[in-house]
Amino acid sequence: MSDGDAGRAVEFVGPERVEVVPTEAPVPGPDEVVVDATVSAVSAGSELLAYRGELDPETVADEELPALDGDLSYPLRYGYAVVGSVTAVGDAIDPAWRGRTVFAFNPHETRFAAAPDALRPVPDGIDPETATLFANAETAVTLTLDAAPRIGERVAVFGEGVVGLLTTALLARSGAETVVAVEPKDRRRSLASEFGADAVVDPSRYGG
Template sequence: MSAGDARAVEFAAPRDVEVIDIPVPTPGPGEVLVETTLSAVSAGTELLVYRGDLDRQTVADEELAALNGDFSYPLRYGYSVVGTVASVGDGVDPVWEGRTVFGFNPHESHFLADPNDLHPVPDGLTPETAALFANAETAVNFALDGAPRIGERVAVFGQGVVGLLTTAIIARSAAETVVAVEPRDRRRELAADLGADRTVDPTDVDAAGVVRDLTGGADLAVELSGRPETLEVAVESTRFDGRVLVGSWYGTKRAELGFGDHFHRDRVTVTSSQVSSIAPELRGRWDRERRRETAWRELERLATDRRIGDRLVTDRVPVGDAPAAYRRLAADDADTLQVLFTY
């Protein structure tokens, strides 16, 4: 095959996305060639890349082989691809050929991978639902780090794809109450359908006060809005010795925050959580393999019980229209939730 047979999404500069032709690679020894069916846009992180809101010297992800560069332009980014193994190189078990797999790879129509870096999609799971796997693993990580105890009250701020998955997973934990805070009507409806006991529209209200009224003060607040100013609201929503888990990646975005008397006197703890690593206190019992097995089980359960793929996927976009898709996401279209590129 020659150049032009394959395509890739490339961030050429801030707010400048191109779909470029690339040659279809040939698998070498120990490699397989994956032909992409679809890839999921992780709106929170990818909009940081699109807008230029990341330090360009930051390593994209040291744990993923396909993302071992930094955020200097031009770059290819993304980490949720579902496709079929089209061919295998020398030394690879032929059983891989024809398998439907998930890969942590940028938006490309064809890519090479070590089979050890791929994840066979469980039988019965659609490619659309399987494309949510990376976000499901992130949600599992938040649940592990937040560790809601029996009888605790939890508030989840932000009900994008990761927020909704986190709400759904924590809702079946030992927590007594889960409150979802989100300004968009449809996302609050989805949060309630996925297990939130109460929902709060933070528009034109004291959201922290409403959460405190509903919970008596949250034991755990999970901040997933992507807005640094929401962190102060999350802190103010907690009770004495409350915990705030920050899963948002703010990049270079800044906001004026005022952590006043409540934060200082009530011993509120603010902790970051990020899926690239396992919390130190869990590493004796948890590793990435166990966490990923858990994420697949949670995704299968949500697909069976809640039709999660049908509910979260709002846009299926031919990859050639990727520039328009990012413009729509950046415009904060209220109807857009999960965007999938099709190939």
């Protein structure tokens, strides 16, 4: 894309209604850059709730993230795991930013402007698809730090989705004596073992 190109965005317009809408060409302010998205990950959790109309429309999407500072009412542009390349920089930005691959907590759109401190440079050797997991990894790190497992303790992770698997991997490296993964799906239990779980449990075998 050239610097003057417009783009497109995914917009939730009502329960079970999603549209791809045109957006104006982003123009970076003096302290901003423009990012062309390469890949944007879809959350099977919060975005599914948005699709179904199960989010509180008066709730602020995320007070900590400039790109998600509105509420959750329709029409809603949502998403928070975009990886792309910096294609334009503002007058006050180091030109070295141009061409960098970055992660952004940003809704699904092909092009957007952002301040550099809202972006995370992607290290060399990490492909864009893998880099979209940064948001999930951040959550897993927070959970692990909050749990504060001690050396020799036994810990259990209930649910081995993306965040659960990443949390399992971190706990397996934390010094815990035993990490137990509790998950009803065979494939996820297998992955939990690969990610470092010492034992896996199928809760459906125990009723309830």
